[in-house]
Amino acid sequence: MKSNLKLQLIFTDRVGIAADVASLLSRQGVNIAFFEMDVRADQAIIYLDAEGSQDTDWEFFLDQLRTLADLKEVSTIETLPQEERAKRLQVALDSIGDGILGIDSQGNVAIINRVAKHILGCDGREVTGTNIRELDQADQRLEKCLTGESFTNVKKNLIAPGGRFQFLATGKPIRDAAGRIVGAVEIMKDMEELKELSTVVAPSGQFSFSDMIGRSPALTEAITFAQKIARTDAVVSIYGESGTGKELFASAIHTESGRNGPFVPINCAALPENLLESELFGYVGGAFSGAQKDGKAGLFEVAGKGTLFLDEIAEMPLPLQAKMLRVLQEKKVRRIGGSKEIPVNARIITATNKNLAEMVEKKLFREDLYYRICVFPIYAPPLRERQEDISLLVEHFLFHLNSRLEKNWQSLAPEAMEKLLRYPWPGNIRELKNVIERAAILSDSPRIESEYILLGKEVGRAIQGTPEIDTGELATTPLPTLIERWEKHYISAALKQTRSKRQAARFLGITHTALINRLKKYGPDLD
Ligand SMILES: Nc1ncnc2c1ncn2[C@@H]1O[C@H](COP(=O)(O)OP(=O)(O)OP(=O)(O)O)[C@@H](O)[C@H]1O
Ligand SMILES: [Mg+2]
Known part of the structure; x- marks a missing residue:
């Protein structure tokens, strides 16, 4: 029968300790089942599993051990570090x-x-x-x-x-x-x-409230309210400055609603009136010249039981606002040129960065539509009203950037963070995201110093020497030529600032391919 004793021995470190211990054990007829030595400063700690037989006199063995030179302490232990x-x-x-x-x-x-x-x-x-x-x-x-x-x-x-x-x-x-x-x-x-998991992690491009970073009272209040109304059919209007996360809110409300249909966003400012109308309402075959032969479903139809997100609703032309009001009242749409009434099941969410109440006063927005859509207003707070969220957002953006750019884990130097906290953030979270992305690309070190935090006009200044505007030239040179000159100037500045074309492209906010195409176009002109 075997009998084991687990020990911790502390020596003053010197050469030959392991050999001394090993030879003593062999003289005592004890095997080494496990041996590990850890040297810290001037101490050598040995963890030992001594394996003897049922006749081994462990007391005697320990007395023998204590005679070893430079041994300071012997103790029995329950578990070895390895265990x-x-x-x-x-x-x-x-x-x-x-x-x-x-x-x-x-x-x-x-x-x-x-x-x-x-x-x-x-x-x-x-x-x-x-x-x-x-x-x-x-x-x-x-x-x-x-x-x-x-x-x-x-x-x-x-x-x-x-x-x-x-x-x-x-x-x-x-x-x-x-x-x-x-x-x-x-x-x-x-x-x-x-x-x-694939249902929890919403389909790409679709967000949930857990994607909204921030712990400030202003944001948490808005999120709590949005969560409360998410599961109802109520029309929701989101108001907030540019870049405050209005679309993120809309998408999260849709995800949380559990609606069985897509999230369909449309930007009312991006299309001219007639196109916006046919996009929203659809049309029947032959409704107008240039229309598809079989007609086309409008976005109310496409959204089905999902969510139709009307972004920049303030930009919707007045005649369309009237049509929109009818849809909300009757919950039906008719395609342009058609007579069939199609039921509308989609939830409507609107967003704007304009003060709609003021627009109503100035008769730029229909009052009746305003009251229809502003039943549940959500206010997306600007970043300057929730400074405490800045560091969380920075951490969040760096985490994603670092894994995307395959960089080492980066963090901000205290002065860099202070600089962020002093800035008023007119472009809100989108601006913060861009500032962090630029800094992460430009900084080679895992600690991002404040010189890489380029805010507002500093971005332009970092790319030095904006081309001069010569008013005489303005009158004689066609705009496309002038634009090309500016483009060349900024591309070559970005190439000088960064270490690779890929970085330069990110710096300029264009794709790698877009940059390559421009380099091909401008060729040797770009140094
Ligand atoms: N709370 C947040 N946490 C993390 N990212 C956020 C948060 N809010 C916004 N963002 C990010 O900031 C960017 C801007 O958000 P979004 O497009 O939703 O803003 P917006 O209010 O619709 O802007 P605009 O008025 O310019 O259309 C997006 O990249 C979004 O993912
Ligand atoms: Mg938006």
Whole structure:
């Protein structure tokens, strides 16, 4: 029978401690089951699992140990650091929702977590050390990874004692520093869970309230109110300055409403009156010249039971406002040129950065429509009214940017943050997002200094030497030529400021391809 003693020994550090301990143990006929040495400052701490027999006199053994030179302290311990690490790792692995299975180079199970055990039908059993061929659900694909193969998101179906499992499996070999394969690991993602997740993580372009960053009373009040009315059919109007997140609010209300239909945004300022009308209401075949032969559904129809978001509603021409009012009253639309009445089931959300009440007074907006749409007004507060949200937003934007730009984790220097807090943010969150993006691109260090925080006019100044405007030239040179000259100037300045074309494109707020096309167009003119 074996008998073990776990010990912690603290020495004053010197050369040869490990050898001294090892030779003493061998003289005492005691094996080393585990040995770890940790040197800190002038101390050497040894963790030891001594393995003797049932006849080992541990008291005598400890007395012998105490004779070792420079030993300051001996104590028995319950768990070795290695055991603690293994336990911590196991707890971490078990709390993950994906199955994780790791094997060594012989195909023996080296690590397995709770979910993988459940999927493979070996809950509660100790399978570490068992060859995977001996498991009920042999995993040949994973074994193949030991030859250097890997696989990504392979659909697997398993019927295990715990039920039927459908999951996406990804496996790859594990290599040591010399590149030799020392094992393989497989991650299993439960498809049911993935499906659930895909409904929580709204479809791309659709947001939820959890995407709205900020803890200020002004924002939380607005969110609480919006959440309250989200599930009703009420018309909602969102008012706020440019860049305060009006569209984000509208999209989050739609997501929260659980409506069975799309979120359809339309910007009333972006289209001329007649086009806006045909977009909104649709038309029947042959309604006007240039119309599609079979007619076209309007956005009220397209939105179905979803949400129609009328952005910049203040820009809607008065005649269309009258039509809009009728739709809201009768809950029906008629396509242009048609007579059939189509029921409107879509929820209407409007947004504006104009003071509609003032516009009503000036007769620029219909009073009756104003009262129809302003039943539940939501005020998207400007950033200067919620300074406390700035640091949270910065962190949020940096997190996303850093993973997108594949940069090291960046944060702001205190002076840079102070600079942000002093600024009045006329462009609100959109402006803050742009400022942070520019800073993250320009700064090479993980600490962004205030010189990279370019606010308002500083952006223009950073790109120095705006081309001079010569009024004589203005009269003689066609506008497109002038615009080209300015464009060339800014592109070449951006190229000088940044280290790559990709960075320059981001700096200019255009796509990489758009920049490449311009470089091709201007060619050698650009230095
Ligand atoms: N609370 C927030 N948390 C995180 N991002 C936000 C928040 N509010 C707005 N944003 C982001 O700021 C940008 C501007 O938001 P959005 O387009 O919704 O503003 P807007 O009020 O509709 O602006 P505009 O009046 O110019 O149309 C978007 O990129 C949006 O994702
Ligand atoms: Mg908007």
